[in-house]
Amino acid sequence: MDILAFGVQTDERPLMEAAFEGRHDLRCVDVFLTEDTAPIAAGHEAISTSVNADLDGRVLRALAAGGTRMIAQRSTGFNNIDLTAAQRLGLTVARVSSYSPYSVAEFAWTLAMAVNRRVVRASNRTRDFDFRLDGLLGRDLRGRTAGVLGTGRIGEAFTRIAHGFGMNLLGWDLAPNPACEELGMRYVGKEELFAASDVISLHVPLLPGTRHLVDAAALKAMKDDAILVNSSRGGLVDTEALVTELRAGRFTGVGLDVYEAEAGLFFLDKSLEAVDDDTLARLVTFPNVVVTSHQAYYTVDAVTQIIATTVRNIDDYVAGRRSENVLVPPPDDLIAG
Template sequence: MKILFLGARPDEHPAIESWKAAHPEHTVTVSQQILSTATLPLVDGHDALVIQQVAVPEPEVYEQLAAKGITQMSVRSAGFDMYDLEAATRHGLGITNVPVYSPNAIAEYTVALALNLVRNIPATLARVQQYDFRPAGLIGREIRTMKVAVLGTGRIGMRAAELFAALGAEVVGFDLFPNDAFRAIGTYAESVEEALRGADMVSLHMPATGENHHLLNEQTLALLNPGAYVVNTGRGALVDTTALMAALDSGQLTSAALDVYEFEGPYMFKDLREQGIEDEVFATLLAREDVLNTPHLAFYTHTAVENLVHGGLDNAVAMVENGTCPTLVNPQVSEARTAQDR
């Protein structure tokens, strides 16, 4: 099988090589280019596609991939909101993801960001760089004195909740699919609004869907305790950025830590020191001292990178060989193929 591996980063190459060594029967072509109409010629002559990107492919990409004989798109990430599932299904493209690669990596990063906020670490370091060692204005809070709302208690949210609970926090959660393991460490709320009401911190671990769009907005942020904190290592579209900044200005929020931004596609994983940022809202967000911005790195550990690369390649092989895969996110494709075979 000939596999095209797009959007490759240097840190992924060791994992690619280890997978190739274990699967000598397959050929892997590696490119740092991402999937777009401009890079479609790279697909020619390949049987399978492994991709990872934050940029949204143009609508015509799906039809053109199908015309080239491609039947799948293996996404080496848990999130797949940047891909059009309806268009992919319509053109017979099965999309797979890697839902479990290292929940602990993102959960640890979440709590690290939270601790940076409540102990004023960024402001402290900025002062020290100026040789200002006065403590005034840097007094912090302890996690154990706080009520933390964890929205989304899947594998990542569950692990984050465990870490917050281990630090002594009162943890309240919300999820459309509650699990008993969470009930051992926290309490479920009946709604997002109930979970947020009176919380001192909110940690986001939900997918970006139409129902979750701007989950944190002017109305829901007002439910938090005054002076609360927001940590988002989930998806940027969960937060109304303008409402977030207004809540920071009013004092409803003390600070926020954001590893994701709603319109991050043109910026993440790029060196833009010379070009700058055209998005005025994003530029304003980055300039704020009360917002800790990081470039979509919560997942970024050696363990997670290897699992994502191996999982993506394994899924590509499974889809081409079997026509389906346990991590197929648009199973209608498999069902349609079965019906055609009949």
């Protein structure tokens, strides 16, 4: 089968080509799937997309008109896909339901430590041979409280690292994770978690009920010297409200690997352009904020697993098999069901 993969990063390309070799004919492009780029997929029954692809109804209609019948997304999240439209158009959609949780959990702690110990500021200074310690004062984590919103596989991995630091553990989720409870985690309401935690990390999916989970009220409830980390989905945080609190001089630090308006920005080189996103422009100017470009998952271990699962999803589609990764089954399955 001929497959077109959108949004393939330079580091990702050789891994994808090796995984697909001898199984399917793969064409990789570095452009992301949008309404403008969808016509590139004409004649390809299956395509693979990245997390920042735009798969709304218009894009899906363009894909279906070009002969695409299967979409294999290389991510766990699927909030960028109009599943109802996909089903109506007879498009099969699959995702990667899981990959290395350590990649994201470790990076979340990387962000937390970077803002806590002022690593970016210190590195920038030493490049100019400025070796002062003024403004670089951090805090021990041992004995402080980590609040984890979402204690699935990634949240559990984050919790294990927090436990290794000797932190007190608070959790919030629909159901407790016994593995986290064994580490000493106490499950509380999110209001108590926001108010009591020194480090708060988000590990929940972006759904209608979790959009702006960290809103103005939640931010005001947090300690003035709290650290907030988001390595999940940008829409979990009300960025405008966050900027307001940062302008008031609050928070030891904020580490963001995701941003609610990142589509069309992240994964791209915008260094020679005027970025018209005023909120992001303000956000990156705060000295206690570190923003990275949705790279928490980006380890050779996780990317290899993501690609392997993507290959299996396409193999399953060709063979007529269905797995837990399928979000929208083939039309025949819908009729049979």
